[in-house]
């Protein structure tokens with residue numbers, strides 16, 4: 175019994191041992207699985223890290239290349255800016271030179287013209303002075319490198335020559351100034367700036383409706399409302415070229431002021447001057463009336479330049 179028991183016990187023990195082995199084996203197997211799985215993860219992690227590192231390196235390299243390119247572009251931009259500024263400065267300098275040449279050329283033309291007139295008027299001998307030789311202007315910067323273009327060089331040469339011309343002409347100009355002074359005063363006395371009669375301007379110069387109901391017409395002068403019989407005076411000094419009657423203008427006086435300037439006074443009731451007479455500005459030449467085609471007492475006043483009527487208000491003083 176005991177043996178059987180023992181046998182029995184041994185069998186059970188043996189069974190337990192086997193079970194324990196099986197458990198051990200199973201456990202070992204699981205451990206192996208776990209170990210294998212752990213190795214795979216590590217490899218994968220290493221691959222990921224490697225991939226990320228390679229990608230990061232590439233990104234960093236690309237970034238560095240971009241930065242270098244950006245620097246290069248910025249440098250080129252700066253150079254371009256410098257070049258633009260240089261070009262702009264050169265253009266400004268060229269414009270200044272051109273403007274100076276232009277100004278001097280005009281001055282010289284005026285002076286030599288004036289000089290010739292002055293000499294003619296003063297019966298002076300024509301100057302036989304030689305045309306001043308062209309002065310070579312050489313502009314250079316360190317190393318002898320020319321800083322002016324061919325055009326600028328030519329302009330500067332011209333400038334130097336014109337300078338000489340201007341100096342030569344200035345003495346003739348002084349003579350001319352004296353001679354012209356009297357002539358200018360004479361001409362300015364003739365300009366019709368004085369009101370021929372004081373009064374309201376009832377009809378301006380230019381297109382207007384006809385006072386006789388004949389539609390639009392051109393009014394070649396201004397109508398100044400004034401009392402019948404008031405004196406009408408010359409607007410400037412000059413010579414009477416007409417004093418008489420006209421079907422339309424009525425009692426009419428025309429004064430020639432020289433310089434192609436003329437004035438016309440119409441509808442006069444009386445004439446105080448005759449043809450060929452010299453008159454001064456402000457001198458009475460007739461009286462306000464309503465003769466000719468006139469609706470009432472007023473002065474019709476015209477200013478003519480080269481025979482063509484212009485707005486007298488352009489000449490009249492305020």
Ligand SMILES: [Zn+2]
Nearest residue numbers: 395396397474
């Ligand atoms: Zn009129």
